[in-house]
Amino acid sequence: MTARDDILKRAREALGGGFEQPAAPPKARIVVPEIPREARIEPFFRAITNLAGKAYLAKSFADAREYVVALIGDGPAVASNSPLLAECGIADLPGVRAGFKDPEALRQACASAAFGITSAEYALADTGTLVMLASVEEARMISLLPPVHIAIIPRVRILTGLDELLWMVPQPGLSTSSMVFITGPSRTADIEQILVRGVHGPGEIHVLVI
Amino acid sequence: MTGSPQETIHETLVNIRLQTAIYTSTARLADHRRTALATLPEYEELRTQANLIKRHTIENLGFYLEQFESNAKAHGVQVVWARDADEVADFVWDLSKRKNARLIVKSKSMTSEEIDLNERLAHHDLEPVETDLGEYIIQLAGERPYHIVAPALHKTRYDVADLFTEKLGVPREVEIEKQTRIARSVLREKFLAADIGISGANFLIADSGAVTIVENEGNIRLTTTAPKIHVAIAGIEKMIPRAQDLAVFLKLLGRSGTGQALTVYTSFLTGPRRAEEIDGPDELYIVLLDNGRTRLLADREKRESLYCIRCGACLNHCPVYRKIGGHNYPWVYSGPIGAIITPQYMGVAQEPWLPFASSLCGACGEVCPVKIDIPRLLLELRTEVHADEAKHGQGRLERLGFRVWAWVMRHPRIYEMAALVASAVLPDERWFSKAPGLLNHGPLKAWLSQRDLPPVGKSFRQLWRERRKAAE
Numbered sequence: 001m002t003a004r005d006d007i008l009k010r011a012r013e014a015l016g017g018g019f020e021q022p023a024a025p026p027k028a029r030i031v032v033p034e035i036p037r038e039a040r041i042e043p044f045f046r047a048i049t050n051l052a053g054k055a056y057l058a059k060s061f062a063d064a065r066e067y068v069v070a071l072i073g074d075g076p077a078v079a080s081n082s083p084l085l086a087e088c089g090i091a092d093l094p095g096v097r098a099g100f101k102d103p104e105a106l107r108q109a110c111a112s113a114a115f116g117i118t119s120a121e122y123a124l125a126d127t128g129t130l131v132m133l134a135s136v137e138e139a140r141m142i143s144l145l146p147p148v149h150i151a152i153i154p155r156v157r158i159l160t161g162l163d164e165l166l167w168m169v170p171q172p173g174l175s176t177s178s179m180v181f182i183t184g185p186s187r188t189a190d191i192e193q194i195l196v197r198g199v200h201g202p203g204e205i206h207v208l209v210i
Numbered sequence: 211m212t213g214s215p216q217e218t219i220h221e222t223l224v225n226i227r228l229q230t231a232i233y234t235s236t237a238r239l240a241d242h243r244r245t246a247l248a249t250l251p252e253y254e255e256l257r258t259q260a261n262l263i264k265r266h267t268i269e270n271l272g273f274y275l276e277q278f279e280s281n282a283k284a285h286g287v288q289v290v291w292a293r294d295a296d297e298v299a300d301f302v303w304d305l306s307k308r309k310n311a312r313l314i315v316k317s318k319s320m321t322s323e324e325i326d327l328n329e330r331l332a333h334h335d336l337e338p339v340e341t342d343l344g345e346y347i348i349q350l351a352g353e354r355p356y357h358i359v360a361p362a363l364h365k366t367r368y369d370v371a372d373l374f375t376e377k378l379g380v381p382r383e384v385e386i387e388k389q390t391r392i393a394r395s396v397l398r399e400k401f402l403a404a405d406i407g408i409s410g411a412n413f414l415i416a417d418s419g420a421v422t423i424v425e426n427e428g429n430i431r432l433t434t435t436a437p438k439i440h441v442a443i444a445g446i447e448k449m450i451p452r453a454q455d456l457a458v459f460l461k462l463l464g465r466s467g468t469g470q471a472l473t474v475y476t477s478f479l480t481g482p483r484r485a486e487e488i489d490g491p492d493e494l495y496i497v498l499l500d501n502g503r504t505r506l507l508a509d510r511e512k513r514e515s516l517y518c519i520r521c522g523a524c525l526n527h528c529p530v531y532r533k534i535g536g537h538n539y540p541w542v543y544s545g546p547i548g549a550i551i552t553p554q555y556m557g558v559a560q561e562p563w564l565p566f567a568s569s570l571c572g573a574c575g576e577v578c579p580v581k582i583d584i585p586r587l588l589l590e591l592r593t594e595v596h597a598d599e600a601k602h603g604q605g606r607l608e609r610l611g612f613r614v615w616a617w618v619m620r621h622p623r624i625y626e627m628a629a630l631v632a633s634a635v636l637p638d639e640r641w642f643s644k645a646p647g648l649l650n651h652g653p654l655k656a657w658l659s660q661r662d663l664p665p666v667g668k669s670f671r672q673l674w675r676e677r678r679k680a681a682e
Contacts, residue, residue, distance in 0.1 A: 004291040007446070007500045011272045014508035019272035026262040028454035029255075081488070103489040107436070111402060127471045139488035140435045144428060162461070162472070166454045173285060173418040173453075173480025178435075178490055181476040186428040188390060189468070190344035190362050191370055192231070193238045196390045199343060200397065201428025201475065 032164045040125040040158045041209060047128025051184030052197060053205040061088040064152055064208050068117065069093060071150065071206065077115035078106070082137045084119045084152060088210075100139065110145035116202065117150045118143050120182075123207070126161040127183055130207065134178035143182060149202040151182075155209050215563060219538045228364055232535045235363045236526040242469025243523060243577070250465060259458050261581040264517035267416075267449050271507065274416040274449045275498065281419030282496055285481030290497045295325030298443060298497055302327070302408070303334045305495070309439060311336075311405030315397075317425065317433040318342035319410025320520055321443050321499060323355055323542040327408070338408070339400045341429035343393050350377045356536035357544065359467050359522040364535060397429070407433035407491070411444035412519065413459060414496075417452045420480040421496060424463060424473040431475055440482070440491040446498050447516035453478070459519065462579035466521040502555040512587055515551050517580045524574035524584060530567050540564065546574035550587040558594045565591035629669040 001009070012019055045055040058064035065088050075095025085091045091098040096117065100106035110116060118138055122131040130151050134140050143149050159165050172179040186201030197203045222228055247253050267274055279289045292298045306312065314331065316322065316338050328349065331338045340349040344362035348355060350373050355361035362370075371384045374392055383389055409430055411421040421442045423430050434440045450459065456478075464470040483490030507513050525531045525545030536544040540561045541552045549564045558565075565588045574584040599605040618625050668676075 002291070003293045003297055003500075006293060007291050007498070007504060008272060008275065010500070010504035011275065011446075011507060014504050015269065015272060017272075019270075019276070022266065022270035022273055025266045025451045025455075026259060028452055029259050029458050030454055031252075100488060103483075106489055107402070111398075129472055134483070134487045134490055136486045136488065140431070141489050144431050144435065163457045166457050170452070170454055171418055172478050173281075173415075173420050177285070177479065177481045177484050177487060179478040179480075180431065181472060181478075183470075183472045183474050183476075185474070186426065187474055188343045188427050190342070190347070190360065191365065191367055191386045191389060193235045193360070193363075194367075194386050196387050199390055199394055199427035199429070200341065200401075200432055 030163045030167045032167055033160050035125070035160050037156060037158070040160060041155065044123060044125040044128060044158055044209075047126065048184070048205075048207055049128075051128050051205075053128065053184050053207060055207045055209070058152075058208050058210045061210065064210055065089045065093070067206075067208060068150060071148075072096070072115045072117075075115060076109075076113045077117055078109045078113045078142050078146065079117040080119065080138050080142050082119035084154065084210075085117060088152065090117060090152070103139075106139055106141055107145075110141040113146040115148045115150060116142040116144070116146035117152070120151045120153045121157070122165055123153050123158045123209075124161050124165060124181070125158050128207075129162075130182040131165060132178075132180045132182060133172070133176040134180075135176060140178055140180070143180075144201055147198060147202055148204040148206070149182075149185075150206045150208065152208045152210060158209070215538060215540075215561075219534050222535050222538055223533060227366070228535060229533075231364050231366060232532055235357075235360060236532050239360070239468065239522070239526040243466055243526070244469075246465040246469040246471065249471075250461065253462075256458050256462055257579055257581050260462055260519075260579060261517065263450060263455050263458065264580050265514070267451055268447065268507070268513060268516050271446065271449060274451060275446060278414055278416045278419055278449060279498075281417065282481070283419070285419050286484075286494070287419060287481050288493065288495045290495055292497050292499045292501070294499075294501050295327070295330065298322075298325055298499060299327060299330035299334070301495075301497065302331060302406075302441065303336070305439070305441070306334070306336055306406065309405060311439070313400065313404045314338045314406045314408055315400055315404040315429075315433050315437065316340050316345075317407070317409045317423070317430040318345045318361065319408070319443060320355070320358060320542060321410050321445050322408065325499070325501060327443075339397070339404075341397050341401070341433060342425070342427060343390060343429075346393055346397065347373065350374075354537070354542055357522060357525055358520050358547075364537075401429075401432045401436045404437045406439045406441060407435075407437040408441045408443065409433050411442050411448055411496075412463065413456065414444050414446075414449045414498075415453050415456075415478075416449055418478075418480055420453065420478055422456060422460075423477045423479070424460070424475070425477075426468070426470075426474040428475060431477060434477060434479060435490055438491055439493045439495070440479075441495045441497060442479070443497045443499060446500060446503050447518075463519055463521055466523040466577070466579040506551075506554050509554070511590055512550075512554060514582050515547075515554060515587060517582050518547055518551070519580055520547075521579055523577040523579065527573040527577045529569055529571060529573070534567070546584045546588070547582075550582075550584055550591060553591050553594075558591060559598050562595045562599070565589075565595060626669070626671055629671070633669060633672075 079098040120130040347362040413422040482494040531545040
């Protein structure tokens with residue numbers, strides 16, 4: 001008997017059934033508060049700041065670009081293929097490499113980059129979270145390998161929280177193989193419960209809302 | 211571990227450095243939890259919901275396992291079933307041979323600790339490297355995790371400094387921030403060179419065929435992204451029906467474990483990299499592990515132990531764990547949850563003292579985010595231990611003692627007489643210290659070595675009568 005059949009058989013015997021379509025599970029608990037779009041920025045920024053991240057409200061694409069230029073200097077930086085970054089004029093800044101299609105080349109670039117610049121699909125206001133979906137526009141590595149992560153996101157993409165996200169995207173796997181929530185800079189407290197930022201992921205995170 | 215449980219526990223109790231480490235770390239974690247829950251008014255409602263969802267899933271686990279499998283396969287996942295530790299190790303060994311792989315990066319997984327995967331893989335001449343800072347430290351030290359969420363809780367910065375110098379050949383460094391940098395740079399090389407990444411899973415999502423994994427360091431993201439092959443190992447009980455149920459579980463898990471509204475990273479992974487995506491693993495294997503879980507499942511009274519989401523809150527609040535620490539428990543799962551699942555996985559006869567390592571204060575049940583009634587389960591297991599001992603003809607004297615006690619308690623006149631005799635024979639406030647020869651060598655010796663008996667004065671009945679008389 002295969003391990004699969006054996007385990008399922010044991011489970012069947014243990015439960016005296018439990019394999020038929022069960023009665024519906026308890027209703028999913030999704031509670032979306034009604035908070036107008038403009039009122040989400042302030043709590044979102046507060047949450048990011050509490051996590052030791054930096055938040056900035058950019059007045060325009062050019063303003064966002066200025067912020068990035070001031071931050072990265074000559075780089076080296078890697079930018080994602082998000083059209084938003086191109087619109088901001090960030091993808092073609094000096095010191096920024098973008099347009100990667102090949103995973104190996106991207107990995108090499110990210111491993112030596114000081115900055116990773118991405119957009120984000122959504123943001124969650126109450127926890128200060130960025131929601132990253134892997135796609136042709138966004139690679140997984142850019143927000144992960146470089147020590148500083150800069151994310152630029154349109155204001156309309158700020159959701160109230162996890163519940164609203166799961167209400168809008170009840171099955172994330174239908175559109176991407178990887179949905180990652182980023183809530184502040186990488187951290188650990190594994191030695192003496194003392195907080196250290198920037199372990200394996202970025203130790204610094206900047207969120208620009210346009 | 212060497213020595214009897216009593217000996218090793220005694221060593222822990224007299225180790226002041228260790229006592230301080232356990233006390234301060236668990237206190238911090240408990241404080242963080244309390245602060246985080248203060249901002250979650252719906253906490254009790256979420257706990258109830260989490261309990262109901264887990265109950266529903268476990269009671270219908272067969273259905274959800276099959277649903278999970280078919281959805282995972284639809285997204286290109288290769289689902290692997292494993293009855294036990296050997297089958298997991300054989301699978302990874304076989305995969306490594308096929309892919310010509312040797313270096314394996316691992317992210318923290320209690321399930322892989324449970325099956326001693328590192329030892330088994332090293333035996334096959336593979337090189338598994340733990341990448342969570344705490345796990346890396348204990349791997350270098352050759353130990354097992356001290357705590358479900360803080361594996362190196364017992365190590366001070368000075369221990370880590372010595373360990374890094376000895377094992378990595380780096381100059382001695384006692385600053386925690388710099389120690390973290392050292393680990394980062396060593397492990398970054400491993401990530402970029404590794405052939406396979408092995409992770410655990412916090413949740414299996416049946417309606418998506420997905421795994422969800424939470425972390426703070428970024429090592430799980432690297433483990434599941436950098437190597438071409440990702441293997442996720444999950445106990446079959448990690449199942450929840452829907453992605454939407456994460457709205458309940460993620461809010462409870464982060465807060466209960468480390469006091470975070472959400473951990474820094476939450477990865478929701480559905481299959482390997484898709485054609486249009488730029489990076490990610492080419493292959494994803496999800497190993498569904500039984501290793502005794504179906505046996506627990508068969509026990510209607512105790513199957514709720516399978517609801518556990520491994521947040522560690524019961525450890526941080528347990529007066530026993532906070533004194534004896536993690537390594538005195540016989541298995542990788544320590545604290546109250548360890549005390550209930552270890553005997554169920556291994557059989558109660560294996561470590562019969564374990565369900566008794568509790569004051570039954572109830573704190574574990576109170577803080578459990580999925581409302582596992584741990585105190586009740588401890589009592590059930592105690593009953594089982596006694597039944598097992600009776601079967602083997604042990605504990606006769608104790609049973610006789612309790613039978614006599616029960617009989618006396620059912621006969622008020624005799625009880626009263628016994629109390630009178632006791633207070634006449636043993637009139638002193640500290641009668642036990644005056645009567646060392648009496649009980650100090652008998653079967654109660656071990657019990658009394660840790661306890662003072664209450665002073666025997668006037669009995670309740672005597673006092674009652676006297677006061678009534680005085681009041682008249």
